[in-house]
Amino acid sequence: MTAEAAARVGVSHTARFSPAWVAERLQGAVLHVAVISLTVAWMVPAAGLLISSFRHFTDINQSGWWTALAPPYNFTLENYVQVLQSSNMGQSLFNSFMITIPATLIPVTIAAFAAYAFAWMKFPGRDWIFLALVGLLAVPLQLSFIPVLKVFVSIGLVVQNWGFVGVWLAHTGYGLPFSIYLLANFFRALPSDLFESAEIDGAGTLTVFFRIVLPLSVPAIASLVIFQFLWIWNDLLVALIYVGGTKSVAPLTVTLANLTNSLGQGYNLLTAAAFISMLVPLIVFLSLQRYFVRGILAGSVKG
Amino acid sequence: MDLSLLLTDVPTLVVVIVGVPAVLGAYILGGEFLVRRLPDRARGSVRPWIWVAPALFFVTAFLVAPAIGTVFTSFQSHGGDWIGLTNYQRQLVDFPNGGAWIAIRNNLYWLVLYTLFVLFFGLLLAVLFDRVPYESVVKSLIFMPMAISAVALGVIWKFMFWYQPADAPQTGTLNAIVVNVFHQAPKTWLTDPNVNNFALIAAAIWGITGFSMVILSAALKGIPADLLEAARVDGAGEITIFRRVIFPLMMPTVVVVGTTLVIFALKAFDIVYVMTAGNFGTDVLANRMYKLLYQADNPGGASAVAIILLLAVIPVLIFNLRQFRAVEARR
Numbered sequence: 001m002t003a004e005a006a007a008r009v010g011v012s013h014t015a016r017f018s019p020a021w022v023a024e025r026l027q028g029a030v031l032h033v034a035v036i037s038l039t040v041a042w043m044v045p046a047a048g049l050l051i052s053s054f055r056h057f058t059d060i061n062q063s064g065w066w067t068a069l070a071p072p073y074n075f076t077l078e079n080y081v082q083v084l085q086s087s088n089m090g091q092s093l094f095n096s097f098m099i100t101i102p103a104t105l106i107p108v109t110i111a112a113f114a115a116y117a118f119a120w121m122k123f124p125g126r127d128w129i130f131l132a133l134v135g136l137l138a139v140p141l142q143l144s145f146i147p148v149l150k151v152f153v154s155i156g157l158v159v160q161n162w163g164f165v166g167v168w169l170a171h172t173g174y175g176l177p178f179s180i181y182l183l184a185n186f187f188r189a190l191p192s193d194l195f196e197s198a199e200i201d202g203a204g205t206l207t208v209f210f211r212i213v214l215p216l217s218v219p220a221i222a223s224l225v226i227f228q229f230l231w232i233w234n235d236l237l238v239a240l241i242y243v244g245g246t247k248s249v250a251p252l253t254v255t256l257a258n259l260t261n262s263l264g265q266g267y268n269l270l271t272a273a274a275f276i277s278m279l280v281p282l283i284v285f286l287s288l289q290r291y292f293v294r295g296i297l298a299g300s301v302k303g
Numbered sequence: 304m305d306l307s308l309l310l311t312d313v314p315t316l317v318v319v320i321v322g323v324p325a326v327l328g329a330y331i332l333g334g335e336f337l338v339r340r341l342p343d344r345a346r347g348s349v350r351p352w353i354w355v356a357p358a359l360f361f362v363t364a365f366l367v368a369p370a371i372g373t374v375f376t377s378f379q380s381h382g383g384d385w386i387g388l389t390n391y392q393r394q395l396v397d398f399p400n401g402g403a404w405i406a407i408r409n410n411l412y413w414l415v416l417y418t419l420f421v422l423f424f425g426l427l428l429a430v431l432f433d434r435v436p437y438e439s440v441v442k443s444l445i446f447m448p449m450a451i452s453a454v455a456l457g458v459i460w461k462f463m464f465w466y467q468p469a470d471a472p473q474t475g476t477l478n479a480i481v482v483n484v485f486h487q488a489p490k491t492w493l494t495d496p497n498v499n500n501f502a503l504i505a506a507a508i509w510g511i512t513g514f515s516m517v518i519l520s521a522a523l524k525g526i527p528a529d530l531l532e533a534a535r536v537d538g539a540g541e542i543t544i545f546r547r548v549i550f551p552l553m554m555p556t557v558v559v560v561g562t563t564l565v566i567f568a569l570k571a572f573d574i575v576y577v578m579t580a581g582n583f584g585t586d587v588l589a590n591r592m593y594k595l596l597y598q599a600d601n602p603g604g605a606s607a608v609a610i611i612l613l614l615a616v617i618p619v620l621i622f623n624l625r626q627f628r629a630v631e632a633r634r
Contacts, residue, residue: 046448046461049462061474064473065462066479110357118355122351132621141371142570142592148369150372173361256458260458274458277451281450
């Protein structure tokens with residue numbers, strides 16, 4: 001076994017039970033203890049809330065969640081039942097889907113067109129416009145709220161008349177700089193021979209885009225869709241500004257924030273509500289983690 | 304839940320899911336159809352604009368034009384009269400405790416502590432996890448908070464910081480430790496101005512560390528193994544290797560993650576809004592802007608705060624653009 005391989009798997013060359021061997025084993029043990037205790041400590045906050053959400057109201061107020069780990073086990077679903085019945089969680093879950101699905105679909109489609117042009121077409125000002133998009137990645141959304149709201153109100157594009165159309169359009173504008181940036185970087189990395197040989201075969205721009213670029217970019221597009229989906233699903237600020245807290249339209253984040261501010265002492269419902277709001281993002285995350293991580297890497301490690 | 308809404312909203316959703324791609328697809332097909340009718344020479348100069356036009360429209364309508372509008376609003380009274388710098392003056396009066404100063408101070412806390420600790424934990428976890436065979440499992444667990452909303456994160460940490468009077472059993476995790484392990488009086492983590500900002504920042508750090516860990520871990524794996532092996536053969540200890548080989552090679556990535564975190568810190572909103580609503584001296588600029596807009600009905604003041612936020616972001620923005628151009632130049 002080479003030294004490199006040995007170092008990688010942590011196998012020692014030293015004789016068994018020699019002092020060096022013991023020292024090496026100890027180091028390994030310290031490492032595992034450090035890794036596992038850090039990870040466990042990191043999970044405590046979420047685990048505490050999860051356990052609390054299955055405890056009775058009276059128990060939550062009288063003892064810490066860790067006491068529930070010892071017998072007698074006294075778990076219940078009443079918090080979940082109650083929060084689904086009494087609060088607005090069901091409607092909000094539905095509203096979150098209503099907001100998130102179109103607000104993911106529209107910007108990703110538009111960004112794919114634009115990214116293709118930025119990556120493989122020549123036009124005056126192309127590099128400057130792309131640079132401006134990169135700059136916009138850092139600009140706080142706060143800068144846009146007041147004028148957009150004014151225009152929405154003056155043309156009647158408000159929730160009462162048009163439902164979620166306003167927030168879909170706003171999310172489209174806000175999501176585009178990142179989406180174009182991510183996809184253009186990916187498209188540019190495709191080998192140019194592909195395009196040249198396709199052109200020689202007489203394929204038009206549309207054929208190249210739909211038959212070559214899109215199928216090859218499925219991983220990048222998947223990353224972007226997950227990103228945009230989670231970003232909008234978890235968004236509070238944009239929803240507060242353009243949708244507001246009215247029960248019939250509020251998404252999960254807004255409803256949960258309202259519960260947090262109003263419930264005060266009766267917080268047993270809050271525990272269940274928080275987990276209901278996490279359900280969809282956690283399913284998306286756990287099943288598609290690979291793409292999510294790839295999106296993060298593509299979006300931040302520039303170049 | 305009102306079932307009648309399902310009857311109107313579900314068809315809407317179906318129409319949108321089918322309709323949006325259909326409309327956008329038709330737009331591109333129609334555009335291409337028209338381009339082909341053009342003389343040869345004109346095609347190449349018209350086609351790109353058709354492909355970027357929808358994106359440019361949305362970005363201009365929802366980001367660029369409104370940003371310019373906000374600059375104007377920040378110089379206007381509620382009635383629309385031109386009042387010069389009065390809005391800024393009102394926000395920046397009474398240093399250090401009046402107007403927006405508390406928020407500016409707290410954003411500075413966020414900027415420094417949040418950025419440094421997230422980088423520190425991210426690097427620590429990336430390096431430690433790299434050495435164990437169950438790396439992917441522990442990474443997923445640390446990364447999981449990235450998937451949930453800051454609102455849910457706020458709820459999780461409200462429970463961590465829960466306070467009960469000293470004679471009652473402590474149900475909050477931190478106060479239980481304070482009382483039972485350190486035998487101190489329980490702390491009001493979220494209302495005590497000496498600790499509450501740090502409590503909020505700690506919650507935010509918990510949520511975002513997975514992000515920096517994942518990126519730094521990828522950079523760490525990009526370091527050639529022979530380089531580290533050569534250092535080991537030369538007798539360098541693990542800590543020396545980290546300081547002299549690993550860290551310098553990861554520096555560019557640390558900088559990229561750091562600038563992203565600085566932007567996150569400046570834009571901090573959700574956690575503050577959910578956990579303290581900016582009370583007890585925990586306000587930040589983004590929350591102050593929201594309050595001025597919706598609770599005080601003061602769009603001029605809110606715009607001024609937004610512009611202050613923009614001014615804070617501009618150095619990072621310039622840095623990002625330079626970074627981007629440097630990478631482009633190498634391409």
